[in-house]
Amino acid sequence: MSLVVDVLAGGVRGGTSIMYAGLGETVSERSGVINLGTEGAMLVGALAGYAVTAETGSPWIGALGGAAAGALLASIHALLVVVRKANQFASGLTLLFLALGVTSFYGSDYVGKSINPFTKWDVPGLSDIPWIGEIFFQNDPLIYVSYVAVPLIWFVLFRTRMGLLVRTAGERSDSLTVNGYSVERIRSAAVIAGGALSGLGGAHLSIAYANAWFENMVVGRGFIAVALVIFASWSPLRVMGGAYLFGSALALAPALQARGYGVNQFALDVIPFVLTLLVLAVLGKRTLAAAPDELKRVFENAPAKT
Numbered sequence: 001m002s003l004v005v006d007v008l009a010g011g012v013r014g015g016t017s018i019m020y021a022g023l024g025e026t027v028s029e030r031s032g033v034i035n036l037g038t039e040g041a042m043l044v045g046a047l048a049g050y051a052v053t054a055e056t057g058s059p060w061i062g063a064l065g066g067a068a069a070g071a072l073l074a075s076i077h078a079l080l081v082v083v084r085k086a087n088q089f090a091s092g093l094t095l096l097f098l099a100l101g102v103t104s105f106y107g108s109d110y111v112g113k114s115i116n117p118f119t120k121w122d123v124p125g126l127s128d129i130p131w132i133g134e135i136f137f138q139n140d141p142l143i144y145v146s147y148v149a150v151p152l153i154w155f156v157l158f159r160t161r162m163g164l165l166v167r168t169a170g171e172r173s174d175s176l177t178v179n180g181y182s183v184e185r186i187r188s189a190a191v192i193a194g195g196a197l198s199g200l201g202g203a204h205l206s207i208a209y210a211n212a213w214f215e216n217m218v219v220g221r222g223f224i225a226v227a228l229v230i231f232a233s234w235s236p237l238r239v240m241g242g243a244y245l246f247g248s249a250l251a252l253a254p255a256l257q258a259r260g261y262g263v264n265q266f267a268l269d270v271i272p273f274v275l276t277l278l279v280l281a282v283l284g285k286r287t288l289a290a291a292p293d294e295l296k297r298v299f300e301n302a303p304a305k306t
Contacts, residue, residue, distance in 0.1 A: 006255045007248050009135045013209060015247020016143050017042065017201040021225035022232070022239040023153050024070075024197030029229055030157060031190035032170035032294030036092030037077055039222025040099030041070035041195045042202035047103045049203025050213040053115045062115075063142060063203045070199015071192050073099060078188040088298050100216065110213045118142060118208035140208040142200075146240075149197075154236040166190050170292030198222065220273060227276045233290045246272050 021038050028035050035041070048069035053062030077095055080086040123137040123144070136147075157163035168176050169186045176183050205221070206213050224246055232238030253268035291299070 003255055003259065005131055005134050006258075007251050008244075009138070010251025010255060011244045011246075011248030012135055012143060013139060013247070014250040015243040015245070016146050017205040017209060018221050018225050018228065018246055019146055019150070019240055019243035020201030020204060021198040021222055022228045022243055023149065023236055024194035024201070025226055025229045026194075026232070026234055026236055026239055027153065027157070027166065027197070028074075028191045028194035029295055030170050030234055030292060031166045031187045032173065032292055032298070033078075033081060033187055033191050034088050034092070034226070034295060034298055035074065035077055035191060035194060036089055036223075036226060037073065037095035037099070038092075038194075038198050038226050039218055039220070040092075040096035041073050041198035042205070042218045042222045042225075043096075043099045043103050043216070044073050045070040045199025045202030046206040046217055047107045047110070047202075047213060048199065050115060050206040051106075051110055053117065053207050054110060054113050057116050059116060059118045059207045062207050063200060066203025066206075067196040067200040070202065071196035074192050074195020074198070075188075077195070078191040082184050082187045082191065096222075104215050107213055107215060111215075113213070115207065115211070117211040140204075142204045142208050150236050150240045157236065167292070170294045173294055198225070201225070224272060224276055227280055230287050230291075231279045233287050234292065246275065249275050 021042050025035060025038050045066035049062040049066030052065030053059050056062065073095055077091055080091040081088045118140040120138060120140055126137040127133040157166065165176065165181060165186050169183055173183045176186065202218060205217065210217065228239060228242045228246065232242050249272040252271060256263050
């Protein structure tokens with residue numbers, strides 16, 4: 001496998017967990033709620049996914065456990081910011097630290113414990129296509145699920161009544177109230193759904209990508225996902241491409257090391273975060289103009305409409 005194919009294939013594998021979290025944050029922010037606790041949702045999802053897989057022997061049940069854990073943490077965020085009107089940034093960061101503490105305490109029993117993880121499954125026919133097959137169709141099942149999840153979430157957000165309600169909550173929430181809808185319920189549901197997707201991303205990291213659990217294993221992927229949503233202008237399809245870009249940056253270091261290149265490991269490790277800062281610096285102001293109106297109020301520290 002060439003270096004380019006190796007990096008791109010690693011980008012798909014390493015970027016999928018970021019993609020799930022980015023999709024979840026897209027749903028949440030489309031409703032007008034930003035969740036800086038996405039990192040925490042991924043972290044509890046990673047531990048829950050690994051623990052449930054270890055106890056049941058089924059990675060599919062583990063993936064559901066990870067999604068449930070992410071949804072549970074996000075439900076606390078929804079309670080605090082949607083119902084109790086707490087500051088969204090403070091709530092998200094507080095839940096991140098809560099997740100760090102909880103996973104450190106309960107995760108110690110699973111460090112070094114073996115599981116039955118998701119394994120690579122080659123798609124017959126498609127996996128034999130040069131380059132395309134190696135990059136996209138020689139992967140684990142959760143990656144194939146993501147290929148369906150991206151267009152499905154786009155369709156729900158932009159072509160269904162449910163998606164219209166979510167987007168209206170983020171754009172013109174007062175019109176929902178006038179028509180008898182509960183803005184709190186719609187936003188809470190969007191935040192919890194976003195947390196479930198983030199938890200699924202964390203589970204993918206522990207039971208399909210790394211096949212291990214260790215403390216703070218998410219190491220910033222949740223924050224990259226939040227930045228990615230802005231970079232992608234709140235579009236699920238662009239989130240997919242951006243996630244693969246950041247995943248490729250993460251895959252560069254092991255790809256070079258496997259070929260014996262003498263490159264500083266620490267310098268390569270910071271590439272995804274430097275890339276995130278550069279993207280935000282170049283595109284941030286322009287993309288923020290496309291943000292949902294209620295989300296702009298959050299960025300401007302103005303009280304959200306309900």
